Amino acid sequence: MYVSGSYTQNDIIREIDAAENGLTSRFQKDGVITDAAEQRYWRELVEKASFGRNTVLYDDQGNPSVMVVIPAFTEADVLDEGANLPHPAFIVNEEVKGQIYISKYPNAYKGSDTSLRAYSLKNVDPGNSITFDNAILACKQKGTGWHLMTNAEWAALALLSRKQGFMPRGNNYYGKDISVPFEKAAPSYIYFGAVGRTLTGSGPISWTHDGTPFGVCELNGNVWEWVAGLRLNVGEIQVLADNNAADNTKDQSAASTEWKAILQDGSLVAPGTANTLKIDSPVAGTGVLENLGAPFINTAITNSMNPANTASNEYLGYGQTTFETVAAKTGVTIPKILQLLGIAPAFTDCGEDWFWARNYGERLPIRGGDWRDGSRAGVFSLSLRNAGSFSAVGIGFRAAFIS
Secondary structure: OOOOOOOOHHHHHHHHHHHHHHHHHHHHHHOOOOOHHHHHHHHHHHHHHOOOOEEEEEOOOOOEEEEEEEEOOEHHHHOOOOOOOEOHHHEEOOEEOOEEEEEOOOOEEEOOHHHOEEEOOOOOOOOOOOOHHHHHHHHHOOOOOEEEOEHHHHHHHHHHHHHOOOOOOOOOOOOEOOOOOOOEOOEOOEEOOEEOOEOOOOOOHHHEOOOOOOOOEOOOOOOEEEOEOEEEEOOEEEEOOOOHHHOOOOOOOOOOOOOEEEOOOOOEEOOOOOOOOEEEOOOOOOOOOOEOOOOEEEOOOOOOOOOOOOOOOOOOOEEEEEHHHOOEOOOOOOOHHHHHOOOOOOOOOOOOOEEEEOOOOEEEEEEOOOOOOHHHOOOOOEEEEEOOOOOOOOEEOOEEEOO
């Protein structure tokens, strides 16, 4: 039961499903919603059905998005040794935010160039085949406060899920969950004769971040998702401070001065400062596509995965390991900020999700895995192996909003 009264779980699911499916049908039939009274109708319908846990926000064109309200919490709420300070996801430009709004579903998108807009609706095919820059654009152009979901926000949800004892499942094995194969979703894309992508929100509630009908859906599988505010640049771990990537005026281009490197004490410094934290490799690359073993955190790169051209964005040597076994070289300290941002594990039980990296060129993050990744997919899965220009049928994104 989620509230007192004569509701059952099935009653609650039916009510929120009816509200959201009605909104999707309305949008697919008649397009954007610009009338203030109709906007209020759909917002209030979803808020009532979800007991205020979900809402509907509209962008500058009237595209509706179903959003999950995530109230602010502290480091101590999600980390055993965390401080009684806001998680970085709730700090933007040094201002503490009381809540953030996360798209309930992987986003679809419409238009191109200046008309590109993202939206979050139930029972649609997840948007895909989009570059990092266009994912940023599809969210930013929605208006003030809208942004590509940041790595800080993703990490906050992952830590919250794990702390509450719930690791979300999802479409990580051709339309179903590999660990519970009777959990399935409705196909939206067939991949070489097998189920690939599935309709957003068409899986069970165990595919949400908190196991309720009102949680953020599909952080495990379906499509990988671009996230903002994190990159590897020639192996150096770089971030935007706190959740400043949620400010859609911040530059996240390759040459931006917003990027900061990280020292062992967790302080943020200019990229290229001595002894910043980097992703190292157990062996050097040989110029071919190959798995070079488990990457680790170091204050120097002793082995480039592409020593012939460390600035190259080619797809040659890479490293991989389970996320929960990402470790530092002996004598190197992993600061708490890497744990809070989901770049390094705070626990030894992260669902056997995986971590991938290339320590040459500029690599932008995707998280969660797709329908092919099986047990490697999950809320802690992180890949730092692709250039921002990469796109594929298994890579999407979602928008978030902060006022």
